[in-house]
Amino acid sequence: MMVLEKRPAPSAVWSIAAPLLALLVAVVLGGVLFAALGHPPLKALYIYFVEPLTSFWSIEELLVKATPLLLIGCGLALAYRANVWNIGAEGQLVMGAIAGSAIPILLPEWNDPLALVAMLALGMAGGAAYAAIPAMLKNRFNTNEILTSLMLVYVAGLFLDWLVRGPWRDPMGFNFPKSVAFEGWHLLPVISGRVHLGLVLAGVAVILLWLVLSHTRAGFAVRVQGTSAQAAQFAGFSARRITLGVMLFSGALAGLAGIGEVAGVIGHLQPSISPGYGFAAIIVAVLGRLSPAGVLLAALLLALTYLGGEAAQLALGMPAKVAQAFQGLLLFLILAAEVLVHYRVRWHRAGRQRGSTA
Amino acid sequence: MNGLEAFLLTVIAAATPLLLAATGELVVERAGVLNLGVEGMMATGAVVAFAVALMSGSPLLGVLAGALAGMVVVLPFVFLTQVLAASQVASGLALALFGLGLSGLIGEGFVGQPGVRLEKLHIPGLSDIPFIGPVIFGHDVLVYLSFFMTALVAWLLFRTRVGLLLRAVGTNHDAAHALGHPVRRIRTLAILFGGLMAGLAGAYLSVSYTPQWVEDMTAGRGWIALALVVFATWRPLRVLAGAYLFGTVWILGLHAQASGYGLPPQLLSALPYLATIIALVIIARNRTLTLANTPAMIGRPFMPER
Numbered sequence: 001m002m003v004l005e006k007r008p009a010p011s012a013v014w015s016i017a018a019p020l021l022a023l024l025v026a027v028v029l030g031g032v033l034f035a036a037l038g039h040p041p042l043k044a045l046y047i048y049f050v051e052p053l054t055s056f057w058s059i060e061e062l063l064v065k066a067t068p069l070l071l072i073g074c075g076l077a078l079a080y081r082a083n084v085w086n087i088g089a090e091g092q093l094v095m096g097a098i099a100g101s102a103i104p105i106l107l108p109e110w111n112d113p114l115a116l117v118a119m120l121a122l123g124m125a126g127g128a129a130y131a132a133i134p135a136m137l138k139n140r141f142n143t144n145e146i147l148t149s150l151m152l153v154y155v156a157g158l159f160l161d162w163l164v165r166g167p168w169r170d171p172m173g174f175n176f177p178k179s180v181a182f183e184g185w186h187l188l189p190v191i192s193g194r195v196h197l198g199l200v201l202a203g204v205a206v207i208l209l210w211l212v213l214s215h216t217r218a219g220f221a222v223r224v225q226g227t228s229a230q231a232a233q234f235a236g237f238s239a240r241r242i243t244l245g246v247m248l249f250s251g252a253l254a255g256l257a258g259i260g261e262v263a264g265v266i267g268h269l270q271p272s273i274s275p276g277y278g279f280a281a282i283i284v285a286v287l288g289r290l291s292p293a294g295v296l297l298a299a300l301l302l303a304l305t306y307l308g309g310e311a312a313q314l315a316l317g318m319p320a321k322v323a324q325a326f327q328g329l330l331l332f333l334i335l336a337a338e339v340l341v342h343y344r345v346r347w348h349r350a351g352r353q354r355g356s357t358a
Numbered sequence: 359m360n361g362l363e364a365f366l367l368t369v370i371a372a373a374t375p376l377l378l379a380a381t382g383e384l385v386v387e388r389a390g391v392l393n394l395g396v397e398g399m400m401a402t403g404a405v406v407a408f409a410v411a412l413m414s415g416s417p418l419l420g421v422l423a424g425a426l427a428g429m430v431v432v433l434p435f436v437f438l439t440q441v442l443a444a445s446q447v448a449s450g451l452a453l454a455l456f457g458l459g460l461s462g463l464i465g466e467g468f469v470g471q472p473g474v475r476l477e478k479l480h481i482p483g484l485s486d487i488p489f490i491g492p493v494i495f496g497h498d499v500l501v502y503l504s505f506f507m508t509a510l511v512a513w514l515l516f517r518t519r520v521g522l523l524l525r526a527v528g529t530n531h532d533a534a535h536a537l538g539h540p541v542r543r544i545r546t547l548a549i550l551f552g553g554l555m556a557g558l559a560g561a562y563l564s565v566s567y568t569p570q571w572v573e574d575m576t577a578g579r580g581w582i583a584l585a586l587v588v589f590a591t592w593r594p595l596r597v598l599a600g601a602y603l604f605g606t607v608w609i610l611g612l613h614a615q616a617s618g619y620g621l622p623p624q625l626l627s628a629l630p631y632l633a634t635i636i637a638l639v640i641i642a643r644n645r646t647l648t649l650a651n652t653p654a655m656i657g658r659p660f661m662p663e664r
Contacts, residue, residue, distance in 0.1 A: 002441075004442070004443070004661065006661075037463075085447055087451060137635070137638075137639060141638075141639045141642040141643055142642045142645070143635075143638045143639055143642045144585075144588065144638065144642075146394065146447070147581060147584060147585045147588070147634070147638060148635050148638060150578075150581050151578070151581065151582075151585070151631040151632075151634050151635050152631070152635070154577075154578050154628065154631045155628045155631050155632060158624040158625070158627050158628045159624065159628075161624050162622045162624035162625070165624075166622065279455060282451060282455075283455070286448060319462060319463050319466035320462070321458075321459050321460075321461075321462025321463045321466070321573070322459075322463060323459075324455065324458060324459030324462065325456060325459030325460045325462070325463045326459070327455060327459065328398075328452055328453075328454075328455035328456025328457070328458070328459045328460070329456055331448070331451070331452035331455060331456070332434050332438065332449070332452045332453075332456060335438050335442075335444045335445065335448055335449055335452060336437070336438055336442055336444065338444060339442040339443070339444060
């Protein structure tokens with residue numbers, strides 16, 4: 001019979017080994033899943049996880065997909081550190097994209113580097129403002145931020161849908177639901193292939209997260225709040241300000257990711273601008289154990305699940321949802337492996353221990 | 359069929375999946391467990407019910423399969439939260455993501471196929487009465503089941519020893535454990551019941567409400583069901599009232615769209631989500647009502663000291 005014994009302190013070895021173990025098991029289960037769908041498992045695994053890493057253009061594509069995941073993942077890592085469960089990043093991404101797109105759509109004449117800076121700033125402001133809604137509702141009325149931030153995802157999606165089918169539709173666009181194509185300084189400069197400036201901004205976000213967490217009073221307050229709300233209260237940290245602060249931070253980064261997708265990858269607004277980056281970034285934050293370096297690696301891995309999903313779709317005709325199913329599976333396994341960090345697993349002969357049945 | 363009759367019928371149809379899922383989650387939360395994965399269980403129930411109904415030709419078999427699928431897909435959540443004492447919030451989110459992905463995977467081949475509709479009951483005599491007949495006696499079995507289950511849960515929770523035990527576990531798991539009650543076994547059963555009910559809710563969507571399979575056809579109903587439980591302050595009869603209130607909002611939006619007041623259809627589609635937020639604010643303002651009924655142990659993992 002399995003018994004869990006609490007470790008006196010979290011295991012340093014397992015805090016690195018546990019996510020790796022989870023990944024390994026996920027790959028094995030992925031193989032089983034592929035076999036169940038009628039594909040040769042080894043070949044499918046190769047196409048899914050290895051082939052995307054073997055050519056230059058697909059490495060570029062990996063970085064393109066890692067960019068929004070990294071941006072959002074950094075923001076969510078800080079929020080989750082404070083035990084504030086922002087799961088509406090997908091909606092904040094959409095609102096950031098909308099706010100930033102106001103310049104190319106409403107002020108097309110203004111096309112210089114400053115316009116691009118304004119677009120990015122508006123994107124961050126849009127995401128932050130949208131994230132402020134669940135934060136203020138939580139602070140003012142004690143509503144659950146999980147449910148309110150998630151409801152706002154649906155609202156943001158419908159708002160974008162209305163814009164691109166209505167007032168912001170390209171009049172010359174043959175009635176397709178999309179905005180005018182962005183041009184010139186309304187597009188993010190390209191680094192290489194499809195990799196755009198957003199990647200640099202994502203790198204800055206990682207450094208910023210590290211700085212905030214380990215070198216500022218605010219970061220310390222966030223960590224105390226997350227570890228023990230009572231201790232934070234005794235220390236004089238305001239739970240409300242922390243809640244609002246981390247929601248604004250994570251919302252701004254999600255908004256930046258949104259305008260980055262629109263101005264860096266898609267080039268116009270359309271009804272759907274994200275294949276669930278806002279939700280996948282939840283996994284990025286958790287898999288990365290809410291640390292800057294961890295988030296960096298996890299964002300690359302989750303980008304690989306998107307890329308592999310596309311490859312499996314093309315090469316094996318697998319359904320598009322395979323990436324999302326795999327991401328959910330991965331999160332299950334990470335959470336299971338997390339137990340090894342905090343508990344020692346002991347095996348006892350059955351029937352000797354009382355109260356150990358589940 | 360007049361306008362009011364049609365309106366009531368659609369409200370009942372919109373409220374039923376919310377009622378089923380929220381009643382299940384209510385039992386889970388009363389036992390002190392927060393399962394955020396309702397949306398995922400519902401989606402899995404919907405696709406499995408659709409597929410089995412289509413392949414067997416029996417919608418009733420589909421409904422049973424959907425309920426079973428809800429119970430199966432929740433098993434990883436049971437293992438994580440009850441055996442490994444992992445975070446319920448994170449595990450529930452994982453279940454939501456996994457269930458949505460899995461349902462898309464299973465349903466790939468079924469998109470666009472015409473479904474099999476669950477038959478409405480026809481009670482000779484009663485169902486033929488004008489107005490009252492169709493509104494009260496003319497629904498499919500899941501509508502009646504949703505009422506029956508709500509009544510059953512209300513009775514079990516507050517009138518029986520089983521319910522007392524369940525609430526005890528949700529109020530203070532350490533005390534319940536010290537008295538020798540199997541905390542984790544009770545919670546496991548409650549979570550499985552939640553899976554069953556979410557599976558039924560999903561089945562209702564895909565074999566009765568709109569007999570077809572479309573990706574993400576649950577459209578946030580699982581999350582709204584979670585909000586409903588809070589809105590109802592963990593009381594079964596208030597869940598019933600809340601589900602019908604939300605069903606009405608949902609249908610009013612659809613009707614306003616059809617009649618075309620010039621309002622953008624997206625705004626009307628957003629009504630249920632906005633109404634959910636408003637409902638959460640209204641109920642959260644009333645601290646005494648909320649605090650009196652919130653299961654004290656909700657979301658807290660239980661790991662017995664050896």
